[in-house]
Amino acid sequence: xxxxxxxxxxxxxxxxxxxxxxxxxxxxxxxxxxxxxxxxxxxxxxxxxxxxxxxxxxxxxxxxxxxxxxxxxxxxxxxxxxxxxxxxxxxxxxxxxxxxxx
Numbered sequence: 576x577x578x579x580x581x582x583x584x585x586x587x588x589x590x591x592x593x594x595x596x597x598x599x600x601x602x603x604x605x606x607x608x609x610x611x612x613x614x615x616x617x618x619x620x621x622x623x624x625x626x627x628x629x630x631x632x633x634x635x636x637x638x639x640x641x642x643x644x645x646x647x648x649x650x651x652x653x654x655x656x657x658x659x660x661x662x663x664x665x666x667x668x669x670x671x672x673x674x675x676x677x
Contacts, residue, residue, distance in 0.1 A: 580675055583675050592667065596664070601656075608648075611649075612645060615641060625637065
């Protein structure tokens with residue numbers, strides 16, 4: 576037994592567009608995050624001397640700003656995803672629901 580409203584939504588071309596855009600964008604963001612995070616972990620594992628290189632004459636090494644960069648990158652891509660979800664994805668969802676209620 577299936578719900579006619581659900582069937583109507585799933586057959587809507589805008590729903591298919593939403594699914595493909597959201598899935599593609601999600602995988603792109605996931606891939607970017609994995610490259611940055613695992614790249615940093617790979618540096619820790621395979622190139623410790625590079626990360627241990629001092630910056631200037633202080634005790635801070637390159638590993639600290641690079642690690643902070645990973646954290647900042649995470650915040651930035653989260654903000655990008657939320658912004659797109661709250662605009663483009665929500666607009667498409669509203670159109671789909673409007674079409675389904677007719």
